[in-house]
Amino acid sequence: MAHRQDQQRRASIHDVASRAGVSAATVSKVMAGVATVKPENAQRVFDAIEQLGYRVDPLASDMRRAKRRIIGAIMPEFESEFFGQMVTQLESLAEQRGYTLVAASSRESEARETEILARMHDWRVAGVVLAPVRNEHGPAAAFMKANGMTGVLIDRVLSDDAFDTVSADSAAASAEVARELIGKGHRHILAVGLGEQAATVRTRLDGFRTTALNLAPDVRIDVVLAESHVEPLRAQLRDYFAEGERPTAVYSLFLKGTLVALSEFRRRGWHCPNDISLVGFDDAEWMQVTWPAIAAVVQPVRQIAGHAMEALFARIEGEEGPPTARLEPCRVFMRESVGSPGNGPHSAKPQ
Amino acid sequence: MAHRQDQQRRASIHDVASRAGVSAATVSKVMAGVATVKPENAQRVFDAIEQLGYRVDPLASDMRRAKRRIIGAIMPEFESEFFGQMVTQLESLAEQRGYTLVAASSRESEARETEILARMHDWRVAGVVLAPVRNEHGPAAAFMKANGMTGVLIDRVLSDDAFDTVSADSAAASAEVARELIGKGHRHILAVGLGEQAATVRTRLDGFRTTALNLAPDVRIDVVLAESHVEPLRAQLRDYFAEGERPTAVYSLFLKGTLVALSEFRRRGWHCPNDISLVGFDDAEWMQVTWPAIAAVVQPVRQIAGHAMEALFARIEGEEGPPTARLEPCRVFMRESVGSPGNGPHSAKPQ
DNA sequence: GTGAAAGCGCTAACAT
DNA sequence: ATGTTAGCGCTTTCAC
Secondary structure, three states: OOOOOOOOOOOOHHHHHHHHOOOHHHHHHHHHOOOOOOHHHHHHHHHHHHHHOOOOOHHHHHHHOOOOOEEEEEEOOOOOHHHHHHHHHHHHHHHHOOOEEEEEEOOOOHHHHHHHHHHHHHOOOOEEEEOOOOOOOOHHHHHHHHOOOOEEEEOOOOOOOOOEEEEEOHHHHHHHHHHHHHHOOOOEEEEEEEHHHHHHHHHHHHHHHHHHHHHOOOOEEEEEEEOOOHHHHHHHHHHHHHOOOOOOEEEEOOHHHHHHHHHHHHHHOOOOOOOOEEEEEOOOHHHHOOOOOOEEEEOOHHHHHHHHHHHHHHHHOOOOOOOOEEEEOOEEEOOOOOOOOOOOOOOOOOO | OOOOOOOOOOOOHHHHHHHHOOOHHHHHHHHHOOOOOOHHHHHHHHHHHHHHOOOOOHHHHHHHOOOOOEEEEEEOOOOOHHHHHHHHHHHHHHHHOOOEEEEEEOOOOHHHHHHHHHHHHHOOOOEEEEOOOOOOOOHHHHHHHHOOOOEEEEOOOOOOOOOEEEEEOHHHHHHHHHHHHHHOOOOEEEEEEEHHHHHHHHHHHHHHHHHHHHHOOOOEEEEEEEOOOHHHHHHHHHHHHHOOOOOOEEEEOOHHHHHHHHHHHHHHOOOOOOOOEEEEEOOOHHHHOOOOOOEEEEOOHHHHHHHHHHHHHHHHOOOOOOOOEEEEOOEEEOOOOOOOOOOOOOOOOOO
16 A cells, blocks of 8 residues: 555546446537537536546547647746746646647757657647747748648747747847946947857847947947857857956846856956946846846746747637737846946945 | 648558558557568568658557656746756656656646646656655645556655655755854854745754754754745845844755845845855855855755656556655855854955 | 557547 | 447557
């Protein structure tokens, strides 16, 4: 008794049928809520279900139906707040519609991304929410296209000719960051990013640069962009500072970049905002409790998830029409890590 | 062509069979690697598979087999690094064995936990990795027991009479934290935790208290334990400090507690480690880049995931024997947020 | 060596 | 209003 794990055979629809004295088809109808069943029989079925603890096997049920009530979600990683919240939201929205979400992590690899997609295709999922590693032009989206899969692209995407896309309005947020920094008097700013995430990082950089140059044509914007991994970026950043470059502010175009920038500041003994200002794209819980609190762009996770699922289910239900490309507005939180340049040490110390 | 999403019917095993001029049974055998197939026929089958791009439907396949090659994972949340890494690991280990991981978030709710479990039971998953919201005595574990499900319990558990358990060795890690703090001269320490996570928080507290009292019988250990939610904890902590309590160090028994402590320090203008020291259970990436870096207990995620899956698959493959209870050793990183009491301002400033 | 037959648990026509 | 039939796509005896 202690560690029995006997998988006792569960009651099937036939068990219910025979116990209720009807056919399996009738049981199925009762469960589907079809009105044309004699109330008396319906009651017997309900009783039998109750007594046997019967529950439909969703896989067997899907097997027979045309489409499976499964949604696949592919995220670049699960370790960050952003994607963690995203999966939580998507799961919740899928459940609300009676679907099960099966999430997988591509671990920032396009090869793995395609493998997962192939597996989801094998599973014959009804639809896929793909947050591609790089952008909408990768092999994964191509695979979806080639196989006529239904899907939505989110996050590191702009727009696509085959799939609906939903992402944060990076350009607008970056423009706002530019306005803030220029407004505070910064004229030498470093932008830090990872090139591989082309779709978003490019947009963020362009949105920032355009607005900054527009407001202050004399502003100098340096860019440190690593190809694809964080460690090379760290090295490049170190070299950049080692050469004596001394921007008054850093705009990190993605979360890990903010961490890297912060650790390079540490190494050099620079404090925010007195020695240098810092704003990052992507917020995290810790950013408001550290000292100084780190300024950040907050992505609208719920909106992205919500509109992605809306678009996806519309397509699943057969909606026609050209793909849509949604941009959800971000919020920018200018916290203590941003100050005015040249204010010298301690001038901007929190009270 | 732009937005075609025509779900073209995929090749079935019969399509392959007729193209190769054999029966479906033979195709199945070839795919299973059965040796008793004439090489010539096997080749024809392979060719047909290739030409049709045939892939087995894993769900249909599982339908026929006894057990489905699906592992369910239930985590209290997806938003933290710890559980994010855990899911990533579990997914990877499941895949290595040809299983698919279906992860779900209980969102810190025991009610939801049981619902998810029921759904996974409906799915007839081969096994479940459950990280219970509270501990091993909750309704979810009871459900698993009652239904003869195969499973492993991880994280917020100690040991169970029905399931194997794997968790971090909280007591040992807490003892080490105690040694460090007592060694540095702290004699008034506040421990902060959430009561609902009883299994782990209790252990951490006891391990800490026992060792601390043993080393310094005169030490004063205060405890602020909230029932179940973070916000009440914040309020209690605020009250505690408002009453004039002034411990020289805080040991947070879980991640959110560290955040809450930090934000209360902020509110009062206290800096670590000069005004107060801080160590938290659970590490996070940001803790090493902020100033000061936050001392933390690092949980061995990979080991926990690894041993959990090992135990689970052993049971799935029919291993008998009493449940095992593993404790995986943690590492304690004493970073700059911990100093000696009474060193006054700036005495412990990083170089 | 290979294939026919049976069926996993369910649902959707089609009869009745 | 209900039951019968025919599968969904696959695997597995069990004959041949």
